[in-house]
Amino acid sequence: TTTAVDIYDEIEALKVREDAAILAHYYQDGEIQELADITGDSLKLAREATKITNRTIVFCGVHFMAETAKMLNPEKRVLLPDMGAGCSLSDSCPAPALERRQNQLRAEGRRFQTVTYINSTAAVKALSDWVVTSGNAEEIIRRVPDDVEILFVPDRHLGQYLIEVTGRPMILWDGSCMVHEVFSVGDLLRLKRRMPESLTIAHPECPTNIREQSEFVGGTEAMIKYVARYEAPTDFLVATEANMLWQLEAKVPRHRYHPVPGVTCACNKCPHMARNTLEKLRDCLAHGTPEILWQPQFERAAEVLRRSLL
Ligand code: 13P
Structure with missing residues (x-):
């Protein structure tokens, strides 16, 4: 039988065999954060991913984070332990719906730039002028020229907070994080x-x-x-x-x-983040899958990411 100690050893050995670095978001289980080479928030992990010299990045986080790492590092292999690790914020803003909203605003003759929270798909980032994280949002909002409006997607709470701290009105999207x-x-x-x-x-x-x-x-x-x-x-x-x-x-x-408890739970955890386990981390290193594969819309999204985050 496999003990917890064995699995740590197995992961260490596979990391060497596959020339891999493990990046983990602060919302991963402690046991995953403990063995990660780098832990961080969304901004730090996106930046650190560009400095990795290993051939493979294993991203212990949710899909948009691994996708961001791939977009910033097209030549690297980026693995995500569970491809089903999604994000309720990202789901709340599908690219076709954003495009319709943008077209509607343009039809009304409004001049605006789209500022997008990093918790979004590559297709949504590709429709954006800027990508922000909680770590750089205020700074980026202040970079948007005064003579245009801001369409902020998809998190209405983060958007409301940014309106309060920057004093800049924004058009908000109706998305929120389930946690x-x-x-x-x-x-x-x-x-x-x-x-x-x-x-x-x-x-x-x-x-x-x-x-x-x-x-x-x-x-x-x-x-x-x-x-x-x-x-x-x-x-x-x-x-x-x-x-x-x-x-x-x-x-x-x-x-x-x-x-702080949730309304139905003493301890509020993200079910998507929780999909990544030590076993799936080991298996993705052993088999080289699930892998984030390059998609055509990554090209434009990567430009927006580089301009905004690096
Ligand atoms: P930060 O990583 O910027 O703190 O945001 C948390 C988050 O939304 C992860 O999905």
């Missing part, structure tokens, strides 16, 4: 009452009712920097995917971290 959409504000308020000294940190994909109860709003990389600024051990209430607590505990162990 960040369901935090329970009632449970958050109960936790705050129980721990009056605690600080709440929330991802900008959270709705306004959660964001307005938070001392800090930022993406996962920004959360690590924020908690590191506090020297005294502190209770942090964390409103993002619950595997982020593993990363916070690993990087800044002096604090205590508490997940």
Whole structure:
């Protein structure tokens, strides 16, 4: 029988055999983050993927992340442990629907640029002027000329947050993340009452009712920097995917971290991220599949990505 130790050894051996680097998002299970060569938020992982010297990248994250790595590194083999690891935000904005909306706005004579959250398909990125992550969205919004409108897709909560922090009105799409959409504000308020000294940190994909109860709003990389600024051990209430607590505990162990519950669960996890397991990671290295294959629409999408992220 295979024990947990065997599978770590198997993965290490396969990494050498296949000349592979493992990249993992902060929303992966702790055991996957632990053996990854690089962990990061969406922005850091996209940038780091361009510096990998290995022939193969195994991307432990969801499909759009692996696809982004492939678009930025066409000559490399990019593997994703489970091809079914999707994204509710990405699903909420199909390319034909975006194209119809853009045509409608053009027919009304409106001049606009499309700013797209990285949680989207290559076809949607190819229809965009800019691609942003939670880590660089404010900076990119400020780069869009003042004399055009902004169509922001697909996350309406992140879009609303960006309107608030940049003061720039935007036309929003009606998409949201299934994980960040369901935090329970009632449970958050109960936790705050129980721990009056605690600080709440929330991802900008959270709705306004959660964001307005938070001392800090930022993406996962920004959360690590924020908690590191506090020297005294502190209770942090964390409103993002619950595997982020593993990363916070690993990087800044002096604090205590508490997940903000979802409306139906004590611990809010992304079912898509959870599709990647150690077994599937081993198998994709062993068999070289599932692999992200180059598609014609990657060409234009890659241009937009390079301009926006690198
Ligand atoms: P960041 O990686 O930018 O924190 O965003 C999280 C996310 O949306 C992953 O799907």
